[in-house]
Amino acid sequence: MSHSHVSTTINGQAVQYACPTDASLLEVLRDQLGMTGTKEGCGSGDCGACSVSLDGRLVCSCLVLGVEAQGRTVDTIEGMADKNKLHTLQTKFLEHAALQCGICTPGVLVAARSLLEKNPDPTEQEVRYWLAGNLCRCTGYDKIIRAVLEAAKAMREEQA
DSSP: OOOEEEEEEEEEEEEEEEEEEOOHHHIIIIIITTTTTTSSSSSSSOOOOTHHHTEEEEEEGSBBBGGGTTEEEEEEETSSBBBBBOOHHHHHHHHOOOHHHSSSSHHHHHHHHHHHHHHOOOHHHHHHHGGGGGOOOOOOOOOHHHHHHHHHHHHHHHHH
């Protein structure tokens, strides 16, 4: 099996790895780099559990090859908190009990962060539309939507 050497930036840190040319970015993150926050839900890009940001674009890491990260920037759930301080989205998810089993949560948080970076004042409909690619079997979506809207409000207030 052929391997490729990859130099990339993950969560602001320069990273190098060698991976099989057919390994997904999800496999590289979890199995080679020990970044197990990103989850595999379906392996076909349908559930959003493996969502990461690649050069600022939300992608399903199960559908991206690890070699495609060459020279690019990857942001995962592990880079969301600032050292020992949770991101506002993470805090609001806890406050609103917007998580249960945790399989979907990292992907939902990454997707929500991506939304709020592009639109800091989304409507409920915009949040629902943006998160439509992230499936959750445990909590239902109302708590998730409320947490994202509250986080958006808190983040706007922090910026003021």
